[in-house]
Amino acid sequence: MDESSELTERFLEHRSHLRAVAYRMLGSLSEAEDAVQEAWLRLDRSDTSEVENLGGWLTTVVARVCLNMLRSRETRREESIEAYATDPAAGREDGVDPEQEAVLADSVGLALLVVLDKLAPAERLAFVLHDMFSVSFDEIAPMLDKTPAATRQLASRARRRVKGVPLVPDADLTRQRVVVDAFLAATRGGNFDALVTLLHPDVVLTADKAVIPSPAAITISGAVTVATGAMAAMQRAQGTQSALVNGMVGLAMAPLGQLVLVLRFTVEDDLITAIDVVAEPERLGELDIAVLDDVRRVIVVMGVAGTGKTTVGRLLAEALGVPYAEGDAFHPAANVAKMSAGTPLDDADRWPWLDSIGEWIRDSARLHGGVVAASSLKRVYRDRLRAAAPGTVFVHLTGERPLVEERMAARRSHFMPPTLLDSQFATLEPLGADELGVVVDVSASPEDITGAALTALGQLRTTED
CATH class of the missing domain: 1.20.140.160 (PhyR, sigma-like (SL) domain)
Known part of the structure; x- marks a missing residue:
């Protein structure tokens, strides 16, 4: 080179x-x-x-x-x-x-x-x-x-x-957030019945004249009427997230990070009794918007050697705008020497490696999210990583043995020889139904594989919502 x-x-x-x-x-x-x-x-x-x-x-x-x-x-x-x-x-x-x-x-x-x-x-x-x-x-x-x-x-x-500075105790703020997040999820998913159950029968919604827009502010009332109006905002809800608004839990519509609309809620006995929809620039400028404590998600790209974890991991990280880490870089020198000699690692070799990756995942979840490529072949390995950050998501890259073997043989300057592929497939335990993750076939180009992974991750999020 x-x-x-x-x-x-x-x-x-x-x-x-x-x-x-x-x-x-x-x-x-x-x-x-x-x-x-x-x-x-x-x-x-x-x-x-x-x-x-x-x-x-x-x-x-x-x-x-x-x-x-x-x-x-x-x-x-x-x-x-x-x-x-x-x-x-x-x-x-x-x-x-x-x-x-x-x-x-x-x-x-x-x-x-x-x-x-x-x-x-x-x-x-x-x-x-x-x-x-x-x-x-x-x-x-x-x-x-x-x-x-x-x-x-x-x-x-x-x-x-x-x-920001919450205006209510943490326990009350948490209850508010549960209700507001449920309102957002029901709106995104078009779940009319779920919306109605979150609203007080006499709920009142006020929208300023810039919301529709209209010559004057609009006020409507009643759970069914308000829920019907929310259904008309399904598209807007896709670019909306919960936020601390003047010290209380609200929703901020900010496509591409540019604030254009805010929903302020009054919640009593776990029901929404009032909604104030703000879109006038002057009113938006007067609001104190802050970030609710949250955990940023970390994605682990897993699979046997030769499935393209590094390439896809980097592309995913770039698409999501988060840091990327190469799992192989966390191996101690003894592990690298062992694999270079064609000897498979045992669990005693892997625990320190997994714990090092787990530290990176934990820090990344607290700070900014991230993507890391790590084989994570056994359920117990993935459990160890999840222990560091419970919301960790796995993207399992999978393909037919001949294709994976061909790609592995074509790799250059990598310490793991193709002879270890048998041990990799023998060790592999696919994602369980209760594990948070998606499975993506690797027969396409890296760009198409990454696109499929992003689509699957988006669907996973909708399912969680």
């Missing part, structure tokens, strides 16, 4: 991480791609022979590029409410796939994108890098020309904005 190809390969190893950082910094997929491209250009014309941590170097470059882009913005993108209500991609000429960006925004969190957009550039950089990607304040401070203590204060101020 020549020097140029090696540099390209090293950059691609970090690309999904850089894209994840840039998207959270900028809130725009096209701008995030521009920032990552600029990082590549700077890498290509720089001497990095003395750089020990290329990932850290590239993260710093992307962060500085994003900071400059945030500071140079004269105005944020301003699309009309009507355009968002009918076509979230209206007016876009940047060539970005609106469906891909919608998936990305949803995976990051619509409410989070809304709040991040209200932060000052320095606050946003300090919070994103430290709280979401575990970059130390000592490393962030030089990017902002501030001391580590001042940088810590910026992140703390941003964190308070992101978290």
